[in-house]
Amino acid sequence: MSSQELTEAAALLNNILASAETIRTLSNATATGQQSHDASGSDTVDSRLTTLFPSRGRSGLPQPSAGPVRTSVPRYQAQQSFGTWTSGKRRRRACAQHHDHFNKDVILLPNPSWGIVCRQGTKVWLHKRGHILSAFEFQKVWDHETVIQRIRDGFGERIPEDVSLQFLMACGNKLVCPKLQKGQELNGILIHKVYKTKALYVKPSRMLLDDSEDDTHLSSNSTHSTSKMNTRASICINSDDGESPGTSSNNEERGNWNPGTSLPDGGALAGSDGIPGTSGPGTSSTKGISGPDEVCLARHNGTHSVDEDSYSSYLTLVATISEDSSEDEGLQQAIVASMESHNVENVPVKKILLELASKINVNQRCRFNINRSAVWEGAIRGFKRLSYEPNLMMSIKFSDDMGKNEEGVDLGGPRREFLRLLMESIATSPMFEGKENSKNFALDSTALREDWYYIAGRAMAISLVHGGPPPNFLSPVVFSLLVDISANPVLEDIADADLLEKVKKVSESTTIEDLEMSKAPLLDYLANAGCLRPLRSIRDRDLLVQDIVMFQVIHRVQGPFQRFREGLKTLGVLDKIQKNPDSFRPLFCHEPSTLTADQVDDLFTIRLSPEGSNKRVAEEVVITFWRDYLQDTEEEEGPSKLQKILAFATGASVVPPIGFSPSPSLEFIHKGDDDFSSTPLFPMANTCVNCIRLPLHVSYHVFKEKFDFALGNTYGFGRA
Template structure:
């Protein structure tokens, strides 16, 4: 049986950040000097991760060394960021434990998945990603996450459009818009037994003023209490890695952006500030041509900010770093822009390990740079092109 260090579960100050908490967790739980090799196939990331978890030598507290099949790059950070980004996507979409759209996902009610301990595995995979520099899960509905963390959310303002089941949407919509006694009588007649089965027997004696509260109770039943066994197994999976869920729950506010979509998209100034530009000697012909390119680069960033470009900051960040957002701990170094002479290579390229974007010197038009980057992004291996 794997024996790993366990987090001491000491109280943490209210004013700390998620980065502070994760660093403390790493310091007290992880042995980053020891490495565990994880062989991964880009088209089967989830299968690769689950296979790694089953090996006798797997240990969550060791630093994962990701080796993509058919690729020779050493893991100096880029492959790990890429692996965990793709893994979190597949856990959402392919594991059968979540339903709904990204940012408003809920636990799927599946007893077979419980018996197979898939919810446990999902929790363990998310914990593994988070503690080793992943950007977070960023998929759960925020109301669900708060309920999972023991917060007394009334759910009365929950948007019923976010429910994944169309039939359930229709039922709760009727409750949401109930305003008169005639409406209440109609709901009691058509939906009374169903609402009572949701743990709300008070529906039979309800008045119009009670209906918004009843709506919130029905929502909490459907997204939380109905799947309580699944959620408990998920928490156990996260807690199998140093009681990580306990830490998340105790500090839910700072972890909210890492589990839900309650985080603003990367903005131009934030994206721009990430990069150090590696210029040639000032006054040289190379420097002059580099300034031409950066002028077009700045125009492109403006176009992305104003949503006038087919490229997004998220796609660019993935291309350059392997991550789709800035990790809680930041990047282990400073992303850079370097230059090359276009006669030697046409398309821009990137090193995710070094977090370097290579741009051709002498680009004169924003449209030209956009076209080159679009072509490079479409051919990028990280988008599953192999």
């Protein structure tokens, strides 16, 4: 560029800068161009977001306007915080609770050929026969053998010893054996993982229920239910009036089925508007039968459209879901039925025993000759006598140690005392061991050989029905076994002190080395108990202790227990116990005595002389002495002394479950009564009629002293 051109350009620039109007025009033009560029950029971003997220355009959010664009923050700026708008606090995930036990329904199949899932009718049938354990409690620490044994214990006599068991699970409508890795067994933790909410099916090695009619009926119902899925998959429903393309009137293809015909499972097929996706383009069908919903059978020509395959898959899925729901519903009904059977209204035990006692023949008697120093021996002789029958009235004749017969004719009192002494003798016999009021069975060779366990069970049944006291010294473990409930003995139930000490050392081990050392003294015992196995970790400790306790308290004495059960069946007592466990539990398991002075006073009916007579005045004075004596006895010595007073008057230390007959009464001894030349000093009792007679003392101190002497020195019946 020449110097002249530079001079002209400089002059032009000076003119422009000198003109204010020119500068304003240039500034406006620059601003307009920048706004146009920003708007086009914003529209480009918005259109791109709309393309990527179509739902964004329908979200109802305000759209960009054609007006001036804000230069602050774009409206599509991403959210900085991803927390909830309604709460500034972050929610914490609930901590999962882990339990060492779980509950599951266990279903015992009737025969080994059963291979289908049990539905409602089948489960009701099995439940009535005791083949369903509802909400059976499993421990995760159980091994495979323990699981099998606990299930055997749960079903009791329904699973014979020679029958082996196999675990199955529901898969659709069939029962299959769970496939585990090599070396794995279905222990407690695996059952919890594999079965989840499904029921545990137990298949026996041989037939347990021989009811061909019911089995055939139930099996056919289940078979129809199995074929229901295939039947539905081959049926299509057309909701259009008229014919579909490619229809055919071939009766052989259509069959003789009509919309009014019930399906094999007893239900009618739903209409087209009851099942979605029943019609559509490309659906192949035959001509339907006239009606609001036209039904046709699918052609089986070897070609299937995509819609047919999809619909068939849909029906299969719906059927599977329906079967699972049906299974859950059936289990729920079984659980409800089980709960109803266990939650029936408790029948008063007195009513039950009176019903059993009504079958006793009071016109015939069986005689027992008893010496108080050898009650058990006398009872054995009486029960084994050929003429003995449990439903005949018992006649008890006591003799003192010198062999002299007592002056007692059994009208009820001697029988009650004999049964009371018999229950006390059984409780202290070598047939039972453990705590005083919570005894388990002991293994005694003499008792097994002489069949004493059977006699003990029979004696308890007779005592309950014939008006004697209850045998309330058994442990809860024994009672649970009697009523076919799973028993859970604890370490303290082991009565052998030496064994208990050794097992405690095992339970207190903290390392695998300590566990092996504490196990060493028990090797012979563990071998005999079937509990000898390698211990791989400290976690095996609790299971080993539990196996030892189960063997010592339950499995070791199965022979005595079964004979005891047989004896308890006398007069139908065991059957009533199993049907009414809650009513009978207080009679077999010890509960603290609640006998009070007021209760003893209320038991006795006071027989007073005519009002206004001199005798009545003296009797009313002694009544206060009697009630004061009961109250002082309760405060000073408690229920034990009150039980002695009750036994003095009735022969029974507790109120029999069947009640007293006749009701206890209170009378008074006046001068001249019973050939008394002077006023008697001591009270008298006639346990045959449950009557106590009080002397007429004028001093409470003398009354109390003479009554205490009578309780401590009375032997047998008659006078103190």
